[in-house]
Amino acid sequence: MTQAKIKLFIVDHDSIFRLGLRTAIAQYADFEIVGEGNLSEDTLRELTQGMVLNVLVLGISYTESESGLKLTRQLRQLYPQLPLFLLTPNLATKQIAKLKSWGVRGNCDRGASVNSIVEALYAVAYGNTYWSTNDVTPQLWQQALANISQSGRIELEQTLQEIEQKLANPNLSDWERVFLVGRKRELQSARWLSSRLVGEEIVLKESANLEPVDGAIVPIAPTELACLPEFADSANKTIFERVVTDIQMGLNNRTKIPLEIDLLQPAIAKSLCHLILQRLSETIAQIPIAKTLDRDYTAYLEELWQWSTAYFFSQHYGSNEKQLQLEEIYRLELTTVQQNIFNDLYGIAELFDYLLGKPGLVIDNMVYQSDNPEAIARIEFLLHNLIIHLANGVIQVILNNFYDLEVFKYKLYKAECRSDREIARFRNQLSWRYRQENYFTHPQNIFESRHRLLVINAGVIRTIYVYAPRKTELDELTGIPWFSTIVIEIRDAIAPIVRKLIALVGSGVVFVLTQVIGKGLGLVGKGIIQGIGSTIKDIPRNNKKP
Known part of the structure; x- marks a missing residue:
């Protein structure tokens, strides 16, 4: 039986170096180069189009060390199971320790011989490590x-x-x-x-390296890189691909705000966001140009949420009986989702207008061209916010109606969130979050003329705030939300006075402690010391004869 070849993907900024390495490795029949790229986002997108690899070879020179190390971390976050091998300037032990902490499998000097590089690639492909150092x-x-x-x-x-x-x-x-x-x-x-x-630096012992022996040891199983959504050629394709890469980097919630997708396994949360983004791209292509006149995209937003929920549900459950129940559930849940999810969305009209090809984007009362970096960054943030909220809306339907299905517990939920107690606790946290936002957080944001966006940055979900006039919304507040703004205004009004009073009281306390009590204690202490000194003087001493 013929042994499968070791599949490599080469990444390096220098195209001449890549060509030389390809030519040198081509002399060895055990290797197959399945692709190559430079140190850029284009390479990440090419890797996300789906392929099978044994080792990813990343070349880093002195001039590209910063961008190369950044790409190294991104690749480790995207594909933690993929063996990563670096061709770098000769490294010291402390630098190798950093690469090991990232999960890199080995490195070799860029100027090393072809035999040394091939030996290192063999070691990494067979599940071992290979490190080259330059220590004294x-x-x-x-x-x-x-x-x-x-x-x-x-x-x-x-x-x-x-x-x-x-x-x-x-x-x-x-x-x-x-x-x-x-x-x-x-x-x-x-x-x-x-x-x-x-x-020298201490290096913890690892598993002993195994030498490849014919018929005994085979390369580790190749890694199949998941194929991410593909988008039709359009002016928005680059933006969609950038957002896909952002999602693939991770969705760790660092906002201190409980989100429905926090319940999901990381891979499931990513696939749900990818599904919504792909459906959004198809929806944009179907909206007629005449629709941009009234700028009412509510129906398309509701259809996007409903379709994503149905597809996600059938993908992980697939019961026709439950599918029939969804039609009735949509009608019951729409009001709740509108109140909890859709009402917190900002910039939907601006986002859809931009994706439909309307020129320019207004940011802080200034008009930016569509290809301006500021405009592209704002559109990406609005996309992040829309996708995360829609994903929360999809999971909200499941939590409200099918949270106790065992198939969902094992397929979708994190291992630590499968018990009935943890699910109940999680649902209670979400319930309190929406009450707090409805009565306090939302009115405060209106009063402060800002909108909150959930954005994805380096694998983490964070919050940012953008300024927007909200005078009409402020005038329409009633009940507890209106009272919350009054409390904030009163707090702002009396805060300077309270601070002055605290400062005045604090100064008085300091004066009493230092000038009154402190000096009093000083006088008492001085008197005690003088008394002790007088007593010592009065002690009779034995006179010694000369």
Whole structure:
């Protein structure tokens, strides 16, 4: 039986270097180059079009070190299961330790011989690691000191690894994160000092490398890169592809606002957002140009939510009986989704106008051309916000009607959120969130003339605020939301006075403590010391004869 070839993808900024590497590797029958690209977003998009790889080879030179390391982290976040091998300037142990912490499988010098590079590629393809270093041999006294302190340095490295694992938890509180970051800096300082003293850095032992033997060891299973949505050629294709890449980087919620998609497994949340974005691109292509005159896109928004819910439900459940129930559920849930989801959406008319080809975009009362970076960035933020809210609307229907289906618990939910207690707690958090936003957060944003957007940045969901006049909405507030704005106004009115009073009281307290009590204590203390001194003088002393 013929053994499958080792499939490689080469990424390097220098096209001549890529050509030379391809030509050199082509001499070895065990390898197959399935693609290549430079250090850019285009390469990420090409990788997301779906392919099968054993090793991804990334070349980084001195001049592109910053962009190369950024792409390295992006690739590790996008494809954590894909072995990544770097061709870099010769690295020291501390630099290799950083790459190891990212999950890189090995590196080799860019100027190394072809045989060395091929040997390294074999090692990585067969599930091992290969690291090339350029360290100076420590002196005898440093070697002795290294042997004596080895156990302590190993413990230090293990503690650092534990801290890294804890920091990777997105559910850490701010206090825990601050404490762990401070502890990490202390240990890193100790590691730097010890490495300078002993002339080497400690490297934790890994599994022993296996040498490939005919008929005994085969390359690790190739990684199939998931094929992301493809969009028809249009003026919006580049924007859609950029948003797809943003979603693929991750959807870790760092907003302190509970979101429905927090319940989902990461891959499921990404696929849902991809589904909505692809359907949005198809919807935009079907909207007639005449519709841009009245700018009422509510019906299209509702259809997008309804279609995404039905497709997502059938994709993960597939019951005709339940499908029939969805028609009635849509009518019952539409009012709730409009109140909780659609009413919090900002810039829908501007977003649809832009995607339909209307020239220009108004930002902060200034008109920007459609291809202006400011306009493109704002449109991407509006897309992020729309997709996240629609995804929340889809999961809200499931949580309100089918949350207890076991098939959803195993297929969709995170492992720690499958119990009935955790699901009930999660639903209660969402319920309190919408009450708080309806009565307090939403009126405050209206009063402060701003809108909140949920945006995706480097694998994390964050909140940003954009200015927008909301005088009409402020005049229409009634009941508790109106009272919330009055409380805010009263607080703003009395806050300067309260601060002055606190400052005045604080100054008075300081004066009393320092000038009255402090001086009083000083006089008493002085009197005690003088009394002790007088007593000492009065003590009779034995006169000694000369």
